[in-house]
Amino acid sequence: xxxxxxxxxxxxxxxxxxxxxxxxxxxxxxxxxxxxxxxxxxxxxxxxxxxxxxxxxxxxxxxxxxxxxxxxxxxxxxxxxxxxxxxxxxxxxxxxxxxxxxxxxxxxxxxxxxxxxxxxxxxxxxxxxxxxxxxxxxxxxxxxxxxxxxxxxxxxxxxxxxxxxxxxxxxxxxxxxxxxxxxxxxxxxxxxxxxxxxxxxxxxxxxxxxxxxxxxxxxxxxxxxxxxxxxxxxxxxxxxxxxxxxxxxxxxxxxxxxxxxxxxxxxxxxxxxxxxxxxxxxxxxxxxxxxxxxxxxxxxxxxxxxxxxxxxxxxxxxxxxxxxxxxxxxxxxxxxxxxxxxxxxxxxxxxxxxxxxxxxxxxxxxxxxxxxxxxxxxxxxxxxxxxxxxxxxxxxxxxxxxxxxxxxxxxxxxxxxxxxxxxxxxxxxxxxxxxxxxxxxxxxxxxxxxxxxxxxxxxxxxxxxxxxxxxxxxxxxxxxxxxxxxxxxxxxxxxxxxxxxxxxxxx
Ligand code: FAD
Numbered sequence: 029x030x031x032x033x034x035x036x037x038x039x040x041x042x043x044x045x046x047x048x049x050x051x052x053x054x055x056x057x058x059x060x061x062x063x064x065x066x067x068x069x070x071x072x073x074x075x076x077x078x079x080x081x082x083x084x085x086x087x088x089x090x091x092x093x094x095x096x097x098x099x100x101x102x103x104x105x106x107x108x109x110x111x112x113x114x115x116x117x118x119x120x121x122x123x124x125x126x127x128x129x130x131x132x133x134x135x136x137x138x139x140x141x142x143x144x145x146x147x148x149x150x151x152x153x154x155x156x157x158x159x160x161x162x163x164x165x166x167x168x169x170x171x172x173x174x175x176x177x178x179x180x181x182x183x184x185x186x187x188x189x190x191x192x193x194x195x196x197x198x199x200x201x202x203x204x205x206x207x208x209x210x211x212x213x214x215x216x217x218x219x220x221x222x223x224x225x226x227x228x229x230x231x232x233x234x235x236x237x238x239x240x241x242x243x244x245x246x247x248x249x250x251x252x253x254x255x256x257x258x259x260x261x262x263x264x265x266x267x268x269x270x271x272x273x274x275x276x277x278x279x280x281x282x283x284x285x286x287x288x289x290x291x292x293x294x295x296x297x298x299x300x301x302x303x304x305x306x307x308x309x310x311x312x313x314x315x316x317x318x319x320x321x322x323x324x325x326x327x328x329x330x331x332x333x334x335x336x337x338x339x340x341x342x343x344x345x346x347x348x349x350x351x352x353x354x355x356x357x358x359x360x361x362x363x364x365x366x367x368x369x370x371x372x373x374x375x376x377x378x379x380x381x382x383x384x385x386x387x388x389x390x391x392x393x394x395x396x397x398x399x400x401x402x403x404x405x406x407x408x409x410x411x412x413x414x415x416x417x418x419x420x421x422x423x424x425x426x427x428x429x430x431x432x433x434x435x436x437x438x439x440x441x442x443x444x445x446x447x448x449x450x451x452x453x454x455x456x457x458x459x460x461x462x463x464x465x466x467x468x469x470x471x472x473x474x475x476x477x478x479x480x481x482x483x484x485x486x487x488x489x490x491x492x493x494x495x496x497x498x499x500x501x502x503x504x505x506x507x508x509x510x511x512x513x514x515x516x517x518x519x520x521x522x523x524x525x526x527x528x529x530x531x532x533x534x535x
Pocket of ligand 1: 312
């Protein structure tokens, strides 16, 4: 069997391991951490459990697909349910809006609360869906670096509808044009943050993201988000993938074969060498080149692309219940443009938008009875040497608590939120970089802040080293769980077309 070594057991590394094993390869995964899942890891603080990273699950069908490929019934190993209310939004002026997943119910609620005709909201969502159908299959589900991708009727059709893609407008301009009402514009602008971008710079094409949440839906997995990593790890193990945990890869071994070097194995941190016919990196692509291939040529321009945003996260064990909260809650800043301006300047504004996600709302075991596990996240710039995170954390923590107490109506209470926080851990961009090994702590690889972003992501194979492939949030088609799962699918497709596994003969 052809032998494939995979660096990293993040969601894309797990999906790649499953797919390549099903293609008939011998697959070994090397993971620096002691468990699988990468950013889907778990944090335990006393009696409280938290998902370290992702809190919102969309497109779970890409997870199901892996079980189905393996001939298993997805529901036997991984269960999830659809949320009726995808997010509870709050503004400082007292406006409150429950965003229902169902587009019609959402539009009616918008009309009731904000006075914007429901028809206008439905039209905007439909336009997002149209953009997805025009471009999704090409830009998200296929390699952009294979000529065949471009010679399809879908691309031909998309070219006749270019004017519908809003490529020359920013996301914010599209929402101002189509929705107008400031609360609603801010709500829709927020979707830019789903891939770590800035709505005032990102292209209007990204308005398709709203369709994922309100058309395709938002879901919660049984057992919380870390259950996703556990389920895929279980599947990979059942298929016979070999895992090496607490095993950091130090170098991708290459050998000159013909015009270009070829990946022939991995050197581990303890200096052991493991020989493979092909290597897949699920590690951040920047660090793959910088640390594991220091002497090989690298795609400098691609690696220097602007990163996505990072985050400042407070994991709080809260020893009481706040019935006014839902699973996902947003407390908006008063000046969204200023908030993104601060991020561009590499810092945090005084009044950031606060996201509170409480998985104990759907997973009782994540917090003691009558208590809640709060994942409190603020968009933060990717890490730079000038930032003083301890000062920023101290200042922001205070402002966040004041904002939440004010907006929840608990201001001035003796036993408010502040007193209820009995466990705490804080991650800033530097912690995220160290803990998840993502360059500069970026949550989603490179940003989508310009029209060329999709074309400038690192491809799923190497142009410099034969036999080396990539999957994960830092390469095509980008970050976020659904896209990472697609990256593993695209990478497998690219690899098996280039070097069919069945016909592969090891040297
Ligand atoms: P990663 O999860 O980055 O895993 C890579 C693995 O490689 C790690 O386990 C690492 O230990 C390992 N590794 C690295 N270097 C080496 C080495 N040298 N040797 C061995 N192993 C190595 N997405 C959503 O869909 N919804 C959300 O709500 C969401 N929220 C997020 C919130 C936060 C705070 C973060 C951090 C991310 C969020 N994301 C969200 C993004 C999503 O988590 C990522 O896009 C996705 O999990 C990345 O998966 P990956 O396969 O690229 O690998």
